[in-house]
Amino acid sequence: MRPNEASEAPALAARLEELKRRAAECIEASSERLAELSREIWSRPELAYEERQAHDALARFFAGLAPGSSPAGAWLVQRSYKLETALRADWQWGGEGDAAGAAPAAAAVEDGQKAPLRLGFLCEYDALPGIGHACGHNLIAEVGAAAALGLKGALESLRPSGAADGLSRHVPAVKVTVLGTPAEEDGGGKIDLIKAGAFDGLDVVFMAHPSQEDAAYLPDVAEHDVTVKYYGKASHAAAYPWEGVNALDAAVLAYNNLSVLRQQMKPTWRVHGIIKNGGVKPNIIPSYAELEFYLRAPSLKELSILTEKAENCFKSAALATGCEMELKGGANDYYNVLPNKSLEKAYIENGKKLGMEFIPEDSLTGLSGSTDFGNVTFVVPGIHPYFYIGSDALNHTEQYTTAAGSEEAQFYALRTAKALAMTALDVIFKPDLLEKVREDFRLVKLKEEGYLNIPENGKVSGLGIGAACASR
Ligand SMILES: [Zn+2]
Ligand SMILES: [Zn+2]
DSSP, rough: OOOOOHHHHHHHHHHHHHHHHHHHHHHTTTHHHHHHHHHHHSSSSOOOOOOOHHEEEEHHHHHHHTTTTSSSGGEEEETSSSSOOOOOEEEEETOOOOOOOOHHHHHHTTTTTOOEEEEEEEEEOOOOOBBBBTTTTHHHHHHHHHHHHHHHHHHTTTGGGGSSSSTGGGOOOOEEEEEEOOOTTTTTTHHHHHHTTTTOOEEEEEEEESSSSSSSSSOEEEEEEEEEEEEOOOOOOTTHHHHHHGHHHHHHHHHHHHHHTTTTTTTOOOOOOOEEEEESOOOOHHHHHEEEEEEEEEEESHHHHHHHHHHHHHHHHHHHHHHHHEEEEOOBBBBOOOOOOHHHHHHHHHHHHHHHHBGGGGGGSOOOOBBTHHHHHSSSSSSOOOOEEOOOOOOSHHHHHHHHHHSHHHHHHHHHHHHHHHHHHHHHHHHHHHHHHHHHHHHHHHHHTTTTTOOTTTTSSSSSSSOOOBBO
């Protein structure tokens, strides 16, 4: 610590508050364009991996923003980044990527830190079949974009004072990266992006998901999806039933096996599924039946136990009926979301200043959905808070679709974006916080991986099984 640092602290804290106000003002100033972006995505709902119009809307949004005080102030937009409907937009403050930011870069060199701090903001934009944006992912895209704009505006306001500004001396260059992440409701676009290296080098990531309440963390669980196909033998159901092998019986037995298993499951485990195919005509012994099931548990360790139990239910049904069985996992397993207490604490402090009322931690039931953001939390520290949108409707209902497109939701979406941008400023300008965030990440991950064989880059599933799905 430099001798004069302690005496500078109150002035720096006040300066940081000023920057946070600036971020909020910048978000307000763009409120119309942000609402338009959200509305555009909402009014043309697209399913996982098909979000071409949403991708274009977001690309146009960032490409069309005024560069600010210098040509280097423009966002560098990469369309179809690693996936057709994924997107990346970058902007850098200080360092070599930004000629206008020479002052912070010089300060960074002074501190011996050359690499920019890389902060990511994630935008989802896929919808659900039949009911449109019933999970409000149009608002996720808006919040991610708005938070990135707010952070950029705040950092730009530091430039005139440059090296003379007490705050900029404490930070290296900052790179703000917006990632458009498709296919959260089905498939797991973020998992594809992790495998493709899109999250490499990011230091902290931010996003927020619409809900019925404000919560810095909800325990989204791990998920493995399975498709089970039973192959039997057709026969006349009245004349020669003994010649047939009944695939529907296998499906029904498997369904009932799982229902029996449910009584012995932990209260936090979930097994739910459908019979997708159960034969074609009552007088033909069904030669083919198909089941689709989602399996969920709070950790990957518990999920692997549940998966084994469920697979035994499927296998024994095949054995009992004499059917052949094909059991296939989804392409991507969703991991449980790891908490990051330090980030959550900073987010709650900022959110409260903006009037958010957070649900008490002890009211959490331990039950939630699943999201591919879980996998992200295994490779980079991040936060995935939930936010109220002005309606008591539940996600994945028609009523929630209406709420996600309403004008009322705009206030809450922008407020959430402000809290995220303010938390990002804390990460940048409170060096102790960044260290704590990294330590939380390391310790929580260590605990989780004690059970698993996940390599450092998290690119291979520790379960050796596949699946798919979202706060879904
Ligand atoms: Zn969702
Ligand atoms: Zn959903």
